[in-house]
Amino acid sequence: MKRYLIMIIIFLSYTSFNCNAAKQVKINSRQVISPSEELSRTVDSLSRNDVDTILYYIKGCYGCIGNISEAAYIFWVNEGKTQLKKFDASGIYKSVDVTGDIFKYYFTNENLINEEETTIQAELLHNHYLKIKVLSGSSLYETELPDIFYEDVEEEYHVVEWVYRIESILFNIERNNLFIRQ
Numbered sequence: 041m042k043r044y045l046i047m048i049i050i051f052l053s054y055t056s057f058n059c060n061a062a063k064q065v066k067i068n069s070r071q072v073i074s075p076s077e078e079l080s081r082t083v084d085s086l087s088r089n090d091v092d093t094i095l096y097y098i099k100g101c102y103g104c105i106g107n108i109s110e111a112a113y114i115f116w117v118n119e120g121k122t123q124l125k126k127f128d129a130s131g132i133y134k135s136v137d138v139t140g141d142i143f144k145y146y147f148t149n150e151n152l153i154n155e156e157e158t159t160i161q162a163e164l165l166h167n168h169y170l171k172i173k174v175l176s177g178s179s180l181y182e183t184e185l186p187d188i189f190y191e192d193v194e195e196e197y198h199v200v201e202w203v204y205r206i207e208s209i210l211f212n213i214e215r216n217n218l219f220i221r222q
Contacts (some may be wrong), residue, residue, distance in 0.1 A: 076098065094176075
């Protein structure tokens with residue numbers, strides 16, 4: 041009995057250090073940032089500069105054991121060019137110009153995307169997720185997709201196609217080492 045109790049205590053203490061705990065540690069003697077907080081500051085700054093179309097894209101994890109931290113991305117259009125900025129626990133990255141049709145795809149399929157049901161009817165103890173938010177003028181679209189939704193879905197969803205397009209852009213930028221820390 042004592043052995044099982046010790047195992048439960050170890051398990052609970054181990055699981056309490058999850059993805060969110062990364063916000064409180066230092067990496068290479070630098071304070072780790074909160075990607076969501078930095079994202080909010082950047083959105084406020086863009087809004088003050090009359091940018092009216094903004095896409096938040098946050099990748100994170102609920103219930104992760106280990107050091108998987110949240111990463112946040114923000115896309116916006118400035119003078120006809122789509123730009124992207126990344127935030128993660130390691131820092132803030134300079135904005136980069138983006139080629140791709142993420143805003144065009146969204147606005148072309150906006151009604152279909154807004155009507156799609158993107159929640160699942162199960163409680164997951166552990167899952168990776170995407171949070172997506174689009175601010176355009178006075179309109180707002182917001183959803184959260186657990187990884188099971190966009191990996192194992194049998195139907196075609198426009199929001200999943202949109203996620204694949206966004207992920208493709210992010211993959212190419214990461215692969216070419218275009219994210220440079222500020």
